[in-house]
Amino acid sequence: MIYRPSRRTFLRTAALAAPALALTSRQSQAFDFQSDILDQGNWLSYRVQRLVGGSALAPEFTTAEMSPVFRTNGNTLPGSAIYQTYAANGFADWKLVVDGMVERARAFSLQELFAMPARSQVTLHNCVEGWSAIGQWKGVALGHVLQLVTLRPDARYIVFHCADDFGGTPYYESVDLNDAFHPQTILAYEMNGAPLPIGHGAPIRMRIERQLGYKHAKFVMRIEVVRSLAAVGAGKGGFWEDTTNYDWYAGI
Numbered sequence: 001m002i003y004r005p006s007r008r009t010f011l012r013t014a015a016l017a018a019p020a021l022a023l024t025s026r027q028s029q030a031f032d033f034q035s036d037i038l039d040q041g042n043w044l045s046y047r048v049q050r051l052v053g054g055s056a057l058a059p060e061f062t063t064a065e066m067s068p069v070f071r072t073n074g075n076t077l078p079g080s081a082i083y084q085t086y087a088a089n090g091f092a093d094w095k096l097v098v099d100g101m102v103e104r105a106r107a108f109s110l111q112e113l114f115a116m117p118a119r120s121q122v123t124l125h126n127c128v129e130g131w132s133a134i135g136q137w138k139g140v141a142l143g144h145v146l147q148l149v150t151l152r153p154d155a156r157y158i159v160f161h162c163a164d165d166f167g168g169t170p171y172y173e174s175v176d177l178n179d180a181f182h183p184q185t186i187l188a189y190e191m192n193g194a195p196l197p198i199g200h201g202a203p204i205r206m207r208i209e210r211q212l213g214y215k216h217a218k219f220v221m222r223i224e225v226v227r228s229l230a231a232v233g234a235g236k237g238g239f240w241e242d243t244t245n246y247d248w249y250a251g252i
């Protein structure tokens with residue numbers, strides 16, 4: 001039995017909890033930096049999740065519960081020459097750039113990421129287009145990598161820049177620091193016990209288990225730490241957020 005809180009359940013919870021949102025101005029100020037990019041409904045669900053959900057973990061499953069088929073979605077092969085060159089020799093020359101509002105920008109090879117503490121989790125992936133699947137993911141916590149570069153005090157969001165594009169615009173996504181340092185937020189390099197296939201985002205794809213599928217950026221090339229999302233794409237924090245009406249805070 002899969003427990004899957006629906007968006008409607010979530011919004012109902014949000015409505016019931018609304019009086020609790022009349023917080024002290026000091027508490028609400030802590031959230032103000034988000035209000036420029038979230039519409040009212042998305043803002044409410046974000047605040048309720050942060051208040052009542054805290055750092056709760058997404059449900060995890062046993063390997064016996066894994067879906068026999070885990071389909072791919074969105075782009076399955078970046079078209080850029082540089083990506084194809086990396087892929088051709090097993091990503092041996094690929095490096096993950098981590099820069100922006102950090103004390104020491106770094107670039108990490110796959111071997112360096114493999115050598116870091118790893119986490120494995122069997123979780124339910126929910127795509128907004130109406131399908132879901134349970135898969136196993138292994139990788140290093142994003143929080144671990146961010147600690148290695150040390151965030152500057154005014155860092156607020158983590159942006160993922162990807163190798164693939166839609167009509168020439170590279171895919172990108174972003175999360176706040178709460179999701180970035182969540183224990184189940186990992187840079188995954190293995191899926192279902194095997195190296196991450198290209199279709200699923202090799203060499204590295206995000207798993208951000210409390211968010212909908214489109215937040216889980218595949219083919220991540222660069223992680224940028226920013227103070228504001230205003231200068232990222234059209235300012236709403238992600239490719240689908242900027243080009244369609246997808247919510248930036250896709251909490252489930």
Ligand SMILES: Nc1nc2c(c(=O)[nH]1)N[C@H]1C(S)=C(S)[C@@H](COP(=O)(O)O)O[C@H]1N2
Binds near residue numbers: 075162163164214215
């Ligand atoms: N770079 C990149 N990341 C992406 C996408 C994409 O097209 N490009 N699609 C998103 C969507 S909508 C979903 S549901 C998942 C699909 O992941 P999968 O192909 O491993 O099933 O990746 C997400 N991450």
Ligand SMILES: [Mo]
Binds near residue numbers: 073127128129213
């Ligand atoms: Mo999706």
